[in-house]
Amino acid sequence: MSAIEKFTFSDTDVIFNYTTGLTDDFVATNMRKIAFSGDVAIGETDANESLGFYPNPASDFIYLTEPMTSNTEISVYNIDGRIAMQEKLGDSSSIDVSRLQCGFYLLKLGDKIFKFRKL
Numbered sequence: 001m002s003a004i005e006k007f008t009f010s011d012t013d014v015i016f017n018y019t020t021g022l023t024d025d026f027v028a029t030n031m032r033k034i035a036f037s038g039d040v041a042i043g044e045t046d047a048n049e050s051l052g053f054y055p056n057p058a059s060d061f062i063y064l065t066e067p068m069t070s071n072t073e074i075s076v077y078n079i080d081g082r083i084a085m086q087e088k089l090g091d092s093s094s095i096d097v098s099r100l101q102c103g104f105y106l107l108k109l110g111d112k113i114f115k116f117r118k119l
Contacts (some may be wrong), residue, residue, distance in 0.1 A: 003018065003019045004016050004017070004018055004019075005017050005018060005019045008111065009075070009108055009111075012027060013025050013026060013027055014026045052064075052065040052066075052114070053065060053095075053107070053109075053114065053116070056116045056117060057116065057117035057118065057119045058097055058116060058117070058118060058119065059097075059098070059118070059119040060096070060097065060098040061094045061095065061096055061097065061098070062094065062095040062097055062107070062116065063093060063094050063095075064093040064094070064095070064109070067093055068089050068093070068109070068110065069089075071088055071089075072088065072089040072109070072110055073086070073087070073088050073089070074086070074087060074088075074089055074095060074107065074108065074109050075107075075108040076097070076100065076105050076106070076107055076108075077105060077106040077108070078103065078104075078105055079103060079104050079105070084100055084105060085097070085099075085100065095107075097118055100118045101118070102118055102119060103117070103118055104116075104117050104118075105117070105118060
């Protein structure tokens, strides 16, 4: 089995890029869970990139550091890889995470993925 170098989301697919240079493309509409075993590392975003959010950890709202278009879709995945929340970003630059249970999550915002903790 090859190591996954990166995985990305499109509107309909999840694309896995392996360290060998090969890729796999899976239809995301049929995907309910992404599970990882073994060592899992999440890359940090480049400090020079302006897109981000605060606070982390968060209890009620996450605030974006840069405005996004109103049709930007956000997805929040729990630690098991299941979608915990998915919606289109409105005119607001905040995301209501108050209904999420306490724990660690991945936030997919546009083509970027961030990790955060919900208190």
